[in-house]
Amino acid sequence: MEKKIPKPVVKRLGLYYRCLNRLYEEGIEFVASKDIAERLGIKSSQVRKDLSYFGEFGKRGVGYNTYELMNSLEKIIGVNKIWNVVVIGAGNIGSALVSYEGLKKEKFNIIGIFDADRSKVGKKIGKLQIKHISEIEEFFKKNIVEIAVIAVPENAAQLVVEKLEELGVKGLINFAPIKLRTKLPVEDVDITLSFKALSFKIERSLK
Ligand SMILES: NC(=O)c1ccc[n+]([C@@H]2O[C@H](COP(=O)([O-])OP(=O)(O)OC[C@H]3O[C@@H](n4cnc5c(N)ncnc54)[C@H](O)[C@@H]3O)[C@@H](O)[C@H]2O)c1
8 A cells, every 4th residue: 555544544444344344244235435424423525535545445326345345444454463462550441451352352362461569460350360560571572462551550651661662562552641752653542531522512512
């Protein structure tokens, strides 16, 4: 793929993929960009434009073949691949993520969880046993790990990231409420921001 795909488009591809998956499960063979757009609450011109980055999928009047489009997106966004994930921090967020089956279904496989608190080490969350953070180098020697989740307190996050970068992780999901200094791709998960955005929408709808 020669064209550089803008970040917001890449994000939406994941949404399209999930939407198509659902449509396919519902037995819907062909789908128009209008239907995808309606389900996702975005403009159909946006859907058409986003998908046009990847050549012509759709047929005028008929729409897209759900299965074919799903497969094409699968190749583009890499959902065919299984991604190995480690979680750093076995607190509220880290433990909840490890217990969440939905990630595995989407091929994000959590293979390790690490914490600095020795009293947590050895305890199990589902099938995974919490390891001490000092074991992480050894773990990376034995396993291919692409993604790390930062679920440690704000003041510990930067140092943890520097270590992970050194170990060769490819990307980060960051729950800590700070801007990380790193060359790696990062997705910040800011729950507070979602609440703020929602309260803004509610206030606007009440006016
Ligand atoms: N709980 C929430 O609703 C929420 C929401 C949004 C963001 N966050 C953020 O997500 C992060 C995690 O939140 P939480 O509620 O799970 O926190 P938590 O305190 O429950 O868990 C953090 C864990 O990280 C471990 N830890 C500390 N330093 C470490 C290090 N250097 N290496 C490895 N482990 C280390 C701690 O021992 C603890 O088990 C925080 O930065 C928090 O601000 C939390």
